[in-house]
Amino acid sequence: MLTHHDVTVRVRYAETDQMGVVYHSNYLIWFEVGRVELMRALGFDYKLMEIEDDTFIVVADVHCRYHHPARYDELLTVRTSILDAKNRTLKFGYELLRQSDNELLATGHTIHVACNRAGHVKQFPEKYKQAFLRLAAANASRSHA
Amino acid sequence: MLTHHDVTVRVRYAETDQMGVVYHSNYLIWFEVGRVELMRALGFDYKLMEIEDDTFIVVADVHCRYHHPARYDELLTVRTSILDAKNRTLKFGYELLRQSDNELLATGHTIHVACNRAGHVKQFPEKYKQAFLRLAAANASRSHA
Amino acid sequence: MLTHHDVTVRVRYAETDQMGVVYHSNYLIWFEVGRVELMRALGFDYKLMEIEDDTFIVVADVHCRYHHPARYDELLTVRTSILDAKNRTLKFGYELLRQSDNELLATGHTIHVACNRAGHVKQFPEKYKQAFLRLAAANASRSHA
Amino acid sequence: MLTHHDVTVRVRYAETDQMGVVYHSNYLIWFEVGRVELMRALGFDYKLMEIEDDTFIVVADVHCRYHHPARYDELLTVRTSILDAKNRTLKFGYELLRQSDNELLATGHTIHVACNRAGHVKQFPEKYKQAFLRLAAANASRSHA
Numbered sequence: 001m002l003t004h005h006d007v008t009v010r011v012r013y014a015e016t017d018q019m020g021v022v023y024h025s026n027y028l029i030w031f032e033v034g035r036v037e038l039m040r041a042l043g044f045d046y047k048l049m050e051i052e053d054d055t056f057i058v059v060a061d062v063h064c065r066y067h068h069p070a071r072y073d074e075l076l077t078v079r080t081s082i083l084d085a086k087n088r089t090l091k092f093g094y095e096l097l098r099q100s101d102n103e104l105l106a107t108g109h110t111i112h113v114a115c116n117r118a119g120h121v122k123q124f125p126e127k128y129k130q131a132f133l134r135l136a137a138a139n140a141s142r143s144h145a
Numbered sequence: 146m147l148t149h150h151d152v153t154v155r156v157r158y159a160e161t162d163q164m165g166v167v168y169h170s171n172y173l174i175w176f177e178v179g180r181v182e183l184m185r186a187l188g189f190d191y192k193l194m195e196i197e198d199d200t201f202i203v204v205a206d207v208h209c210r211y212h213h214p215a216r217y218d219e220l221l222t223v224r225t226s227i228l229d230a231k232n233r234t235l236k237f238g239y240e241l242l243r244q245s246d247n248e249l250l251a252t253g254h255t256i257h258v259a260c261n262r263a264g265h266v267k268q269f270p271e272k273y274k275q276a277f278l279r280l281a282a283a284n285a286s287r288s289h290a
Numbered sequence: 291m292l293t294h295h296d297v298t299v300r301v302r303y304a305e306t307d308q309m310g311v312v313y314h315s316n317y318l319i320w321f322e323v324g325r326v327e328l329m330r331a332l333g334f335d336y337k338l339m340e341i342e343d344d345t346f347i348v349v350a351d352v353h354c355r356y357h358h359p360a361r362y363d364e365l366l367t368v369r370t371s372i373l374d375a376k377n378r379t380l381k382f383g384y385e386l387l388r389q390s391d392n393e394l395l396a397t398g399h400t401i402h403v404a405c406n407r408a409g410h411v412k413q414f415p416e417k418y419k420q421a422f423l424r425l426a427a428a429n430a431s432r433s434h435a
Numbered sequence: 436m437l438t439h440h441d442v443t444v445r446v447r448y449a450e451t452d453q454m455g456v457v458y459h460s461n462y463l464i465w466f467e468v469g470r471v472e473l474m475r476a477l478g479f480d481y482k483l484m485e486i487e488d489d490t491f492i493v494v495a496d497v498h499c500r501y502h503h504p505a506r507y508d509e510l511l512t513v514r515t516s517i518l519d520a521k522n523r524t525l526k527f528g529y530e531l532l533r534q535s536d537n538e539l540l541a542t543g544h545t546i547h548v549a550c551n552r553a554g555h556v557k558q559f560p561e562k563y564k565q566a567f568l569r570l571a572a573a574n575a576s577r578s579h580a
Contacts, residue, residue, distance in 0.1 A: 066348075
């Protein structure tokens with residue numbers, strides 16, 4: 001049973017800063033890659049979610065803790081799970097791992113609100129909500145195992 | 146008579162890379178700041194140009210030559226002029242100067258096409274076109290003086 | 291007495307996304323602008339802090355809560371304060387305000403660790419530490435007033 | 436014989452702007468991905484080129500022509516070739532293709548100068564120069580065939 005989804009990103013030169021490591025805001029962009037690919041693994045295309053279902057997953061809250069720096073050209077795993085799902089909100093959890101030695105570089109979460117194109121809060125369409133709930137339950141089972 | 150417009154940007158940490166200088170794609174973002182502020186100096190608000198006049202200045206061509214690197218925290222002048230204006234296209238020129246010693250760090254241009262929201266090419270509304278033509282003429286006079 | 295520092299940023303086109311609002315990771319870059327300018331108001335130049343004092347303020351933790359979206363071309367105030375200061379760590383707080391109506395768009399914090407160029411944790415040099423402590427105390431007084 | 440190298444990128448949400456398409460400066464970041472992967476295909480690791488050979492490929496000139504917009508979530512091919520190689524300079528060419536229909540979205544080039552860590556111009560170490568020359572020759576043959 002799917003409890004989380006892994007996707008690989010390779011650090012781009014543009015993502016580094018003069019400290020010689022990745023600038024910290026880029027981790028949030030990788031988290032975005034992680035949740036989009038998690039949704040694709042669930043059979044959903046976020047692009048169509050916006051276009052066909054008029055449902056935008058707006059970011060309401062972000063947290064990231066940086067344990068070790070990511071560096072240029074490294075291959076990283078973005079491991080994404082769903083921590084919580086409600087009618088109108090969704091919480092993703094993230095672990096960022098360096099593939100060469102499986103070191104945990106960062107952990108984080110994002111909380112999202114379902115909105116329509118006009119920016120008004122709405123409920124997630126049922127197909128999404130059910131899938132999100134199943135994944136949140138599966139992740140909770142894994143965490144408590 | 147207005148021939149060009151100067152705007153100041155300060156280099157952000159996020160714009161540097163591990164070479165210790167500004168990553169080159171950021172110059173294009175500063176050029177955008179330059180042309181938006183040039184338009185504001187002409188009395189136009191680019192935001193309203195999109196919303197009220199359904200006219201988007203789509204980038205069709207970019208060139209930038211990098212003479213000397215920009216570095217963290219430096220104050221830079223983006224000097225923007227209009228090199229050419231036609232019914233449907235517009236060409237901006239840019240000089241990027243380091244304020245501490247007036248060193249020319251980069252030069253560039255961008256070519257734009259007027260489009261509506263749907264992405265179809267259109268003519269610039271008359272008020273913009275006349276102002277762009279005047280500025281292009283003024284800049285040509287200056288260059289040839 | 292200084293309790294916080296305000297700096298203005300104008301939203302760039304590059305910072306928006308196809309939802310028509312600012313992409314959320316850009317708020318972290320504005321927070322960086324905020325803390326650098328707060329330090330400048332304290333008489334410190336972060337660039338020299340790295341070069342002359344071999345002290346880098348590495349980001350260890352970031353949190354941001356998004357209340358209302360920021361939009362293209364808006365003028366925003368980044369209001370930065372020091373929430374806590376210790377020998378080796380520093381916590382900044384941020385409020386992001388839309389200048390047209392003083393609406394609070396986002397709040398956040400960042401936690402930093404002092405490191406040398408090699409990335410090893412160190413103590414803040416005394417001059418910084420004293421200034422940070424004074425500002426943290428001033429901010430605490432204001433908050434509890 | 437290798438004449439060019441293809442690498443896939445998927446458009447990230449962060450790369451779009453409020454026009455609903457990719458913001459134009461991001462193409463330059465994809466070009467960087469293209470040339471780094473081309474070098475990897477040649478057996479070179481750009482990271483080690485900096486660290487072990489003290490050779491940085493500094494960007495001196497960029498040009499990009501935008502034919503059709505790239506959009507969120509699209510899979511794109513960055514096709515990179517070497518157009519010219521000299522003792523101290525290197526010119527890459529790029530084609531950006533949309534994978535769904537092979538549409539050519541953009542073309543561009545970058546010119547680079549070999550520098551050491553201190554930013555002084557140097558010659559490319561022989562192993563790189565020979566490989567670059569071979570690739571430039573192979574590409575010229577293909578173009579003239």
